[in-house]
Amino acid sequence: MGNAGLIVFMYVGIGLLIMGFSVLLFMVKFELGPVSNLSPGRRWLMTLVLGSGMVAFSIKLFILATLVKFPDLTIKWSIAEQKGPLVVDWEQLNKDAPGIRLPGIQQAYVWRTLPDRAPFPAWNPTTPEKVALGKRLFHDKALSIDRTLSCSSCHDVLNGAGEDHRSGSLGVGGQVGGRNAPTVWNSGFQSVLFWDGRAASLEDQAIGPPLNPVEMGMPSAEAVEQRIRDNPSYREPFARAFGADQPITIKQITAAIAAYERTLITTDTPYDRFVRGDEEALSKAQLRGMALFQSVGCILCHAGPNFSAASVFDPPQEPRRLFPVFDSPKYMTRYNLLKDTGSNPSGSKQAAWRVPSLRNVALTAPYLHNGSVDNLSEVVRIMATVQRGKRISNDVNDNKTIVWSGQDKTLARIESAPLSDRDVNDLVEFLKSLSSDSLLARSKSGAL
Numbered sequence: 001m002g003n004a005g006l007i008v009f010m011y012v013g014i015g016l017l018i019m020g021f022s023v024l025l026f027m028v029k030f031e032l033g034p035v036s037n038l039s040p041g042r043r044w045l046m047t048l049v050l051g052s053g054m055v056a057f058s059i060k061l062f063i064l065a066t067l068v069k070f071p072d073l074t075i076k077w078s079i080a081e082q083k084g085p086l087v088v089d090w091e092q093l094n095k096d097a098p099g100i101r102l103p104g105i106q107q108a109y110v111w112r113t114l115p116d117r118a119p120f121p122a123w124n125p126t127t128p129e130k131v132a133l134g135k136r137l138f139h140d141k142a143l144s145i146d147r148t149l150s151c152s153s154c155h156d157v158l159n160g161a162g163e164d165h166r167s168g169s170l171g172v173g174g175q176v177g178g179r180n181a182p183t184v185w186n187s188g189f190q191s192v193l194f195w196d197g198r199a200a201s202l203e204d205q206a207i208g209p210p211l212n213p214v215e216m217g218m219p220s221a222e223a224v225e226q227r228i229r230d231n232p233s234y235r236e237p238f239a240r241a242f243g244a245d246q247p248i249t250i251k252q253i254t255a256a257i258a259a260y261e262r263t264l265i266t267t268d269t270p271y272d273r274f275v276r277g278d279e280e281a282l283s284k285a286q287l288r289g290m291a292l293f294q295s296v297g298c299i300l301c302h303a304g305p306n307f308s309a310a311s312v313f314d315p316p317q318e319p320r321r322l323f324p325v326f327d328s329p330k331y332m333t334r335y336n337l338l339k340d341t342g343s344n345p346s347g348s349k350q351a352a353w354r355v356p357s358l359r360n361v362a363l364t365a366p367y368l369h370n371g372s373v374d375n376l377s378e379v380v381r382i383m384a385t386v387q388r389g390k391r392i393s394n395d396v397n398d399n400k401t402i403v404w405s406g407q408d409k410t411l412a413r414i415e416s417a418p419l420s421d422r423d424v425n426d427l428v429e430f431l432k433s434l435s436s437d438s439l440l441a442r443s444k445s446g447a448l
């Protein structure tokens with residue numbers, strides 16, 4: 001819509017205004033004037049008073065109509081900063097990429113890019129001084145009892161993708177933990193942290209590892225404070241970050257680490273470039289994968305710009321989900337997935353976990369809370385089967401599933417297209433589009 005459209009629109013508006021005024025003049029001269037016996041001067045006054053209301057109203061209408069009709073020319077500059085959401089035309093995408101099945105796409109899902117700044121709590125704004133201090137603390141081995149481990153030992157952010165590539169992390173004294181280390185990249189956008197979502201903020205989270213006996217093994221928060229106070233070179237940076245005359249406290253230590261973590265953001269991905277308008281950014285397979293990611297319902301849990309319902313983006317959703325939703329003894333036994341039940345009480349038949357972000361997932365094997373699966377395609381099969389009740393089959397006519405409901409004692413037939421190996425592959429390709437270029441370049445140069 002160009003300037004020509006705007007000019008026609010303005011002419012029509014001005015024409016209508018002139019018409020309105022003529023009607024008003026006509027009414028005052030031949031109707032209202034004679035009835036109320038006004039002098040010619042007062043008739044003009046009356047026309048002016050009535051007319052000014054009309055003009056004000058038309059100006060309002062005009063402004064509103066222009067904003068609505070020409071958002072590109074009027075309000076786009078003010079929303080450009082937010083790197084606007086992109087609504088994908090699924091019908092067109094489906095036509096462009098024949099072969100994909102998109103059952104049940106009823107509404108357009110808004111695919112969004114990550115903002116380049118993470119939100120922070122009001123009491124702990126992200127300042128450059130705090131970030132610099134937090135970065136130093138994150139890499140300081142003084143936070144562990146035997147001075148062998150820093151946060152970055154398990155969350156390698158300088159040379160890796162923010163984790164350690166192990167199923168269970170290696171803590172002090174060679175102890176192996178029961179859970180996989182998630183990446184800290186983009187954790188600033190998560191609404192709750194840890195696999196089971198037990199920490200409500202990065203500040204709360206950061207006190208966990210130093211005091212965890214199988215991670216950094218410090219005896220108490222006071223001991224952590226003392227370690228940092230003992231190092232005189234920390235005085236100046238703490239004073240700059242928090243003000244000169246305060247003693248170093250655990251609250252400041254965790255606040256600085258959290259501020260640093262909030263700057264660990266990756267928006268340099270093919271997916272984000274695609275959402276910002278670069279149509280060439282995704283391959284055909286990735287586009288099909290993206291469509292499947294929606295139609296299969298991965299977005300029910302891995303929703304929003306950080307691909308996790310447990311993130312700070314609207315609308316707020318339940319951050320923890322059952323896993324498995326559909327029983328699949330095959331996968332559950334093979335990968336020992338029910339030993340740890342996450343945030344559900346132990347002994348429960350179903351486990352519940354915080355929905356993890358899928359950004360950089362192709363760079364952060366092994367997968368799941370216990371790091372039991374080392375291949376992304378297998379995780380996608382598990383997710384499709386146990387979270388969405390899908391079958392994996394290459395037989396295109398095989399779209400009837402018979403389900404036995406033990407509770408109702410009935411057999412039901414559900415029509416649902418299975419996922420083919422190609423579909424699984426396309427989903428994996430799409431997940432690869434969430435990898436940051438810079439993290440990927442490091443992995444190619446052998447650093448990961």
Ligand code: HEC
Binds near residue numbers: 149153155182196257
């Ligand atoms: C011994 C390895 C190890 C060390 C050292 C370590 N972590 Fe972790 N980190 C883990 C593991 C394992 C988890 C997952 C634990 C869980 O969910 O129960 C985790 C989880 C996290 C998370 C949550 C991420 C998310 O998406 O939920 C953050 C943030 C984090 N660590 C930051 C830190 C910070 C800050 C430090 C240093 C103070 C640190 N870690 C030290 C292994 C480690």
Ligand code: HEC
Binds near residue numbers: 293321356358366379
């Ligand atoms: C009902 C909610 C739900 C749905 C639907 C769902 N997921 Fe998940 N996803 C989860 C949860 C919860 C976890 C963590 C499970 C665990 O670690 O034990 C997870 C983990 C993952 C992981 C591993 C992440 C990591 O870092 O280890 C991948 C990859 C993944 N999902 C992809 C998908 C794909 C692809 C789909 C669609 C086929 C999908 N998910 C559908 C809830 C869901």
